[in-house]
Amino acid sequence: MQKVLIYQIEMAHSGKQPLLQAGQDMDSDLDKDDNSEIILHASTRDTSRIIPGQTRDKYYLTYFSFYLLGIVVITPWSFFVTANDYWMYKFRDVNTNVSSFMNEKQTNLQVEFTSFLNVAASVPTLLFLILNIYLIKRVSLSARVLTVMIIMLFLFIMTVFFVTMNTDKWQEEFFVLTMVTMIVLNGCSAILSGSIFGIVGNFSAIYITAVNSGQSLGGIFAAIAEIISLAIGASSTHAAFVYFIIGSATIFLGIISYILMVNTIFFKYNIRVKSLEDYSDSSSSQFIKDVDYSLIFRKIWTIGVTCFMVLFTTTCVSPGVTVLVESEGKGHSKWSDIFFVPVINYLLFNVSDYIGRLSAGRFTKPKNLIVLVVLSFSRLIFVPLLLLCNAQPRHHLDVVFSRDYEFIIILALFALTNGYLVNAAVIKAPQLVEQHETEVALCIISVFIGFGMAFGSLSGYLIVKLL
Template sequence: MEYSVNTRPLLQQDSDTENDDIVTQTYEENVVVKDDKPLFRPPEPQDRYNMAYIIFYILGITTLLPWNFFITADDYWMYKFRDVNSNLSTFGDQKQRTTLQAEFTSYLSVASSVPNILFLVLNTALTHKLSLQKRVVGSLLAMAVFFIITTVFVNINTDTYQDVFFGITLTTVVLLNVSSAILSGSIFGIMGKFSSKYITATIGGQALGGIFAAISQIVALAIGASSVHSAFVYFMVGNVMILLTLVSYVILSKTVFFKYHLSEKMGLTLNEFQSELVRPRIIDHKVIFKKIWMYGAGVFLVFFISLSCYPGLTVLIESDTHGKPWNGNYPDNTINLF
């Protein structure tokens, strides 16, 4: 097949002999295959030993750790807010509970849910002011501090100032859930940059956290530990878990695998890269809301209805077979899977 190639210099003036500058050359017919590989895409790093997967699982457990451990330690709260002038058991008739015993779980639910929802929304504003590293590490450090305060109060006699302790506990719960919301929002905010495998790990970790807290209570009750000693074990496990999560995240953030997926410019073609340089970063929240409002409404209704009843109302319900070995030693509210 013959092709005509113009070899005339670019700045040469036109002349009547223009066609003389056209040289006919002969080329062999070749098959041209388009290269689909992006210009700037380096080899994708591997998740060695599934380390990132395991750490995302741990992060998922920790996001709901305050909620799971506080509602699991119901025996401890009933002991702290008992009638100190009465010899009645804290697990007696519901009508014999003190006002603080009867109302604490409802207050706990509100003190957990309201700040959690508010700061999940406000977390979107923090993304432009605080880096991911500061938000995750800062929220984990704050959670550790508040859990340590809660652990210290386990071995302090608060019988003479139960109302003050009630207020301190709820304040701690609010601050814990503020930190938890920032951590959760930050982690799920970057999940879209990873494959569905790691999203599943984080969500699975949240479910495992509830089961883990319930198993901890069952073991404590099985060995006959008192409510105070059981609570001390719960909160110490929580402290260790937060510390483990903090160390794990710092290690993860330094890996090439993590940095690769968080880099916004990785994997762009030349044209896309040039477009990113000149195109303003405008986020249209209306468009986003139109795409997710049905899913958001469904999730909101599920959590609103569930948390309206659980644990504030369900904790007050006693089994018809209460008094038998299993129901007597392991109350119905032991299995907290939310």
């Protein structure tokens, strides 16, 4: 017999404390609900009552699970794009000396790989984010989340297998296979992202910040893994093997943490409508509120435009252009030849982005939504600034910012504003809609983000040709 549990919960989203707080501040935020009463409506004859004192996030399991799920969402992209040396090795000119392939003239596959990867990640993300809106009421949350994470785990294990294979005789086929793998991975990641963003809106703002910050933290972990492997002298294939294994382990832990999280009383308490199987029970229909998509769109369009512009600007040049920027001292030191790209382009970018997201959780400014939109458009200035850095090879534009410190400053500000504006916008979204509209609202915001990434990556492929 199907059993549907409906929680009639109306939680206020005042938005006055969207802080990523620790210790006592976080405890006080979670304790607000201790005296709240939950009425459990069941489609069977069984009824029960959740004990108010048990509605705390015990051991912060839900908080850290959302953090980990945020990391899992970005794992396919961050681990694939950070493994730059590995892909450069796979698509090198096989007739050159293997030990010096990074110093040789790049092949067409090497030059275009990151841009193609960006498109393969962004376009399916958009399509699957749109699909997720229609899956909300048709496929249960757990079925969506667990299915896509299992597929992601399988594809990462398959990628580990290909690391050990010699693909020199079928580079073009392997290139296509890699792009197909990236398309499927990011399609799954999009459904996971849309699902997680949809439900996290039912929690306080610190949980939204946890998901957003987790995405930056995933990029940081991937960058650190690559830097360590380079520091110990591991070959590009050995390094790739290690951090694709780490990526697989991260996804596996995400599966376990999700299963634990959804079975906690705190999680069930915060989900206003929780369906274990489907919404077909007529006795429960009175508790399910219909939503007007057009009305929700009118409420959150400024948030959507902000997210679109921020992600569009970022994916225009990162990593397609930024990964091509070379150190001013290339050819003279290990820093310039080996560590410059992973440390600056990946680690610095993700750390700055992470700081921006944390800052947005602590300082809820600007409060005026139009100001957010204006700031998101102002980031377009970073596109020409980064194009004028020392990205190679180039055929049309002159290099204006040839010094390393100039590129570092521009990239750090670029990433910082990306993280701040995205998280500031997403935090405000639940405050603009009714409680029962939260899930759909955040899914729509995810679609705006997907549109920004898709159009940005397509534009980025063309921008690389301008160099």
